[in-house]
Amino acid sequence: MSIFRRSNTIDIIDELGYIELNKKNASLFFQLIAIIYEKKSIFITTNKPFVQWGQVFGDNTVATAIIDRLLHLLIRFLLTEKVFV
Numbered sequence: 001m002s003i004f005r006r007s008n009t010i011d012i013i014d015e016l017g018y019i020e021l022n023k024k025n026a027s028l029f030f031q032l033i034a035i036i037y038e039k040k041s042i043f044i045t046t047n048k049p050f051v052q053w054g055q056v057f058g059d060n061t062v063a064t065a066i067i068d069r070l071l072h073l074l075i076r077f078l079l080t081e082k083v084f085v
Contacts, residue, residue, distance in 0.1 A: 012043045053066070
């Protein structure tokens with residue numbers, strides 16, 4: 001299950017794509033990103049590449065709009081090694 005944590009400086013969205021969203025929830029997620037993307041830091045973890053986000057959100061247009069906002073001021077950390085704790 002995805003976890004959403006809030007603080008005054010950063011929003012953390014953990015395991016985006018673990019559960020696919022229906023169109024209503026995808027729209028709500030887009031609204032959330034649109035509200036906070038230039039105001040706070042957003043930290044997202046996912047094992048899904050951007051090309052699969054249309055599947056995650058059930059709508060390529062919504063996925064593209066979300067990616068557009070995230071890429072606007074993006075610092076991307078891509079971890080390619082498997083880490084087991």
